[in-house]
Amino acid sequence: MPRQQLLLAALSALLAGCTGLGGLFNPLAPERDASELTFQATDFNPEAYPNMAFCAPQEVYMVMPESGGKVGIVDVTFLDGEQMQLTGQYSGVEVAGNQKNRFEGDADHLQNLFGSAIVALPEAPMYETVYFKSGTTRLVEQSQPILDEVVTSVAKRSHAELRLTGHTDTVGGKAFNDQLSLKRAHSIKSLFVQHGVPEQTIAVEGMGESRLLVNTADNVNELRNRRVEISVR
Numbered sequence: 001m002p003r004q005q006l007l008l009a010a011l012s013a014l015l016a017g018c019t020g021l022g023g024l025f026n027p028l029a030p031e032r033d034a035s036e037l038t039f040q041a042t043d044f045n046p047e048a049y050p051n052m053a054f055c056a057p058q059e060v061y062m063v064m065p066e067s068g069g070k071v072g073i074v075d076v077t078f079l080d081g082e083q084m085q086l087t088g089q090y091s092g093v094e095v096a097g098n099q100k101n102r103f104e105g106d107a108d109h110l111q112n113l114f115g116s117a118i119v120a121l122p123e124a125p126m127y128e129t130v131y132f133k134s135g136t137t138r139l140v141e142q143s144q145p146i147l148d149e150v151v152t153s154v155a156k157r158s159h160a161e162l163r164l165t166g167h168t169d170t171v172g173g174k175a176f177n178d179q180l181s182l183k184r185a186h187s188i189k190s191l192f193v194q195h196g197v198p199e200q201t202i203a204v205e206g207m208g209e210s211r212l213l214v215n216t217a218d219n220v221n222e223l224r225n226r227r228v229e230i231s232v233r
Helices: 107-120 143-155 174-194
Strands: 009-014 058-063 073-077 083-087 091-096 099-104 126-131 162-166 202-206 227-232
Touching: 058 073, 058 083, 058 107, 083 091, 126 143, 143 174, 143 227, 162 174, 174 202, 174 227
Parallel strands: 162 202
Antiparallel strands: 009 058, 058 091, 073 083, 091 099, 126 227, 162 227
C-alpha cells in the first residue's frame, strides 16, 4: 500500500512474446478458456512453432515521481508473502517467477513500460499553503510565487476541483476572524477564476481562528496561522 499521498506504483503484466500456461488467456485457442487446454511438454515441437516463446509472466513495479520534491515510498507484498520497499522516484522491481530483481529506472524507462497507462491516469492531487499579512487579505511576499505556480498548474488541467480553506491567527475578535478567513479564501478563489478555472469547481470556507496550526494564546500575531490551504484534485 502507498505510504504517502499522491504516491503511485505502476504495475504491468508483460506477456508480449510469451505464452502464459494457465494464465489470463489462451493463445492457441482464443475462443476457449485457458483451463480447457492442457498438454505435456513432450507434445510441443519448437521447430513447428518458431515464433512462439514460452516464458514466465513478468510484473514490474516502479515508483512514479512525486511533485514538490517529495520522496515516494511504496511497500510491495508479493504472492509468496515476501515484502519489499521501493524508495525514491523510478525505483523499481521486476518479477519473473520466483526471481525478483531490483533496478533504478529513469523517465524514459517509465514511459516505455507504462506510457499508455500514465496517459490514462488522473493528475496527482496538489496541496499548498499560502500566508497573509496580519489583519489583511494580502499575501506575504514569500507566498506570491508559490501561489502563481499553483494557479498556472491548475489552469492547465482539463478537470480540477479545488477547496480553499482560510484561517487566521488569534489577533482580533472571533467574529472578525471568521469573516477575515473567508475573505482570504475568496481572494485566492478570484485569482483562480481570473486564470480560467471554472468558479463552480472551487469550494471556499473560512475557519477563523478555530484551527490553529500553531497553538497560541489570544491576541498573538503568528504568521503560520494566517493562511489559506489549497487542495486540488
